[in-house]
Structures are given as structure tokens and as C-alpha cells.
Amino acid sequence: xxxxxxxxxxxxxxxxxxxxxxxxxxxxxxxxxxxxxxxxxxxxxxxxxxxxxxxxxxxxxxxxxxxxxxxxxxxxxxxxxxxxxxxxxxxxxxxxxxxxxxxxxxxxxxxxxxxxxxxxxxxxxxxxxxxxxxxxxxxxxxxxxxxxxxxxxxxxxxxxxxxxxxxxxxxxxxxxxxxxxxxxxxxxxxxxxxxxxxxxxxxxxxxxxxxxxxxxxxxxxxxxxxxxxxxxxxxxxxxxxxxxxxxxxxxxxxxxxxxxxxxxxxxxxxxxxxxxxxxxxxxxxxxxxxxxxxxxxxxxxxxxxxxxx
Numbered sequence: 028x029x030x031x032x033x034x035x036x037x038x039x040x041x042x043x044x045x046x047x048x049x050x051x052x053x054x055x056x057x058x059x060x061x062x063x064x065x066x067x068x069x070x071x072x073x074x075x076x077x078x079x080x081x082x083x084x085x086x087x088x089x090x091x092x093x094x095x096x097x098x099x100x101x102x103x104x105x106x107x108x109x110x111x112x113x114x115x116x117x118x119x120x121x122x123x124x125x126x127x128x129x130x131x132x133x134x135x136x137x138x139x140x141x142x143x144x145x146x147x148x149x150x151x152x153x154x155x156x157x158x159x160x161x162x163x164x165x166x167x168x169x170x171x172x173x174x175x176x177x178x179x180x181x182x183x184x185x186x187x188x189x190x191x192x193x194x195x196x197x198x199x200x201x202x203x204x205x206x207x208x209x210x211x212x213x214x215x216x217x218x219x220x221x222x223x224x225x226x227x228x229x230x231x232x233x234x235x236x237x238x239x240x241x242x243x244x245x246x247x248x249x250x251x252x253x254x255x256x257x258x259x260x261x262x263x264x265x266x267x268x269x270x271x272x273x274x275x276x277x278x279x280x281x282x283x284x285x286x287x288x289x290x291x292x293x294x295x296x297x298x299x300x301x302x303x304x305x306x307x308x309x310x311x312x313x314x315x316x317x318x319x320x321x322x323x324x325x326x327x328x329x330x331x332x333x334x335x336x
Contacts, residue, residue: 028209031104031124033090034111035059036070038131041194042110043077045201051209052081055102057095060086067113069255070190091117099123106208109163110197113142116163127213128163129173129204133193136161136175137218140168143229145186145193149251152243155179156189158196160204162215167225171215173207174200183274185250234259237327238287239302242275246307249273258313261287261325268325272311287325299325 032053064071075084107128135157162170176196234252252259258269282290284300291298
């Protein structure tokens with residue numbers, strides 16, 4: 028099987044290793060240059076370092092450039108595996124593959140097509156998600172399904188723990204799919220029409236904490252923004268504070284305070300009042316090396332005085 032693997036992140040590495048261990052490494056790995064990849068993806072992996080002489084490596088910025096498509100066509104691939112690549116693969120590139128093009132999506136398609144799916148899964152408080160391998164088509168994540176695995180979620184799931192579950196699911200699906208691809212057999216099931224939904228793109232700015240929100244919504248935001256992403260953040264005393272981890276906290280005697288105010292400490296961890304009158308214990312944070320001690324008030328944005336400094 029002449030396969031080309033396209034991607035630049037952790038899920039691409041999983042596919043690459045599965046193909047190598049199956050004795051059918053890709054003839055070409057298409058990925059991002061490290062300098063560009065580190066800017067574009069929080070979970071970028073320098074995959075070129077993981078290949079051997081059986082796999083050529085090509086750094087590209089766009090897989091829809093004419094020169095790139097011409098190069099791929101000359102290689103006469105059987106399969107294109109597009110895993111961990113944020114660009115839409117156009118019809119000209121898809122047509123270069125004799126058998127077909129396979130994509131990966133971290134949800135139970137047709138639900139949650141689109142971008143930032145892992146983060147949205149946490150933000151929505153879902154009890155279950157999944158992983159899907161599907162045939163690439165003209166639309167966004169709407170191709171026929173080749174394999175799908177359901178993944179139960181804990182009530183304390185983070186993007187990191189969910190990423191590990193998705194990695195395990197993807198590894199198993201790739202290993203089961205490879206023999207089918209080698210036989211040129213791509214039997215697939217069309218996605219159903221009901222249950223379609225989409226996820227919008229998220230940026231680092233979307234992880235700004237609004238302390239007027241409920242403790243549940245703030246807790247979800249922190250778990251949806253933690254490593255490997257940039258983290259949920261807030262401001263205090265002219266400093267930006269990144270909050271990596273928190274947990275709901277029961278305060279025996281309620282404390283009347285403003286939303287975002289640190290009302291107590293437990294083993295050095297700040298206890299913060301949220302907009303619904305409930306509390307969060309901040310268990311991991313980065314305040315630029317300074318501890319959060321004394322009278323602290325978290326803000327959703329810098330105040331006028333601080334902006335003027």
C-alpha cells in the first residue's frame with residue numbers, strides 16, 4: 028500500500044507509529060516546519076524526527092498548492108491519511124489517491140463537526156464523546172464513516188485526559204483499518220441526517236475567566252483550557268494569572284464577597300467566590316512567580332488604572 032500521511036500533531040504521531048509497527052510506513056509524510064508548527068498548534072510534534080529512510084518528509088504550508096498536488100500525483104498513492112491537519116483538503120488532492128482519503132475527527136460524527144472539538148466537549152459538560160475515522164469529502168467532517176469508537180467521560184475530564192483517551196481510541200482504529208486499506212476495501216456508512224451540529228473555532232482570548240459566571244461554568248472553562256493549551260486566565264494587581272487547575276469547594280460558612288474575590292486559603296490554595304455564590308479552590312496557577320497572598324481580587328479584565336500604567 029502506497030500511503031501518504033498528512034498532519035503535524037500528536038494524533039498524527041499515533042497514526043505514524045501504528046503504520047510503522049504494522050510494517051507499512053507511509054511513503055511520504057507531509058507536515059509543518061517546526062518553526063511554523065509551534066506557532067500554529069499547541070500540540071505540535073516534530074514528526075520528521077520519527078521517520079526513517081522508508082519515509083520521505085515534505086514540509087508544506089498548504090496542501091492545496093498546485094506544485095504540491097502535482098508532486099503527490101506523481102507518487103501515485105493508494106491512500107491519503109489526513110490526521111491532525113487543520114486545512115480543508117480540496118478535490119484535486121483527494122483525487123490523487125487511488126483508493127481514497129481518510130480523515131480523523133474527535134467526536135461521534137455527525138455531532139460536533141468543525142473546530143476546537145475537544146475543548147467544546149469539556150465546555151458542554153458531555154457524558155460521552157467518541158472518535159471517528161471517515162472518508163474525506165467536499166464538506167466539513169461530513170464523509171462516510173469507516174470506524175467509530177464511543178468514549179465515556181468523567182465529570183472531572185480535562186482536555187489532557189480526554190486527549191489521552193482519544194489517542195488510545197485512534198491507535199486501535201488505525202491498526203484495525205490498515206488491513207482493510209491494504210486490500211483496497213473502504214466499506215463505509217453514510218452519516219445520518221439527524222444529530223448534526225458544529226463547533227466554532229476558539230482562540231486564546233476565549234479562555235478569559237468571567238467571575239460573574241457560575242462555579243460550574245468557570246470550572247469547565249479551566250478544564251477546557253489547560254495544558255497542552257494556553258490556560259484559562261484572569262488578572263490581579265497588574266498581573267496576568269494563568270489558572271491551570273481548580274475544583275469546586277464547599278465553604279462551611281458562606282462568606283459575603285464580590286465575584287472573583289479570594290475569601291480564604293486552604294493549604295496555600297486560594298478559595299475564590301464565583302458569581303453564583305459558590306466557590307472554587309485554585310489548585311494550580313501561574314502568577315508570574317509570585318504567590319497569591321493577602322487581599323486578592325481577580326478581574327475579568329485590567330482596570331482603567333492598570334491599563335494606564
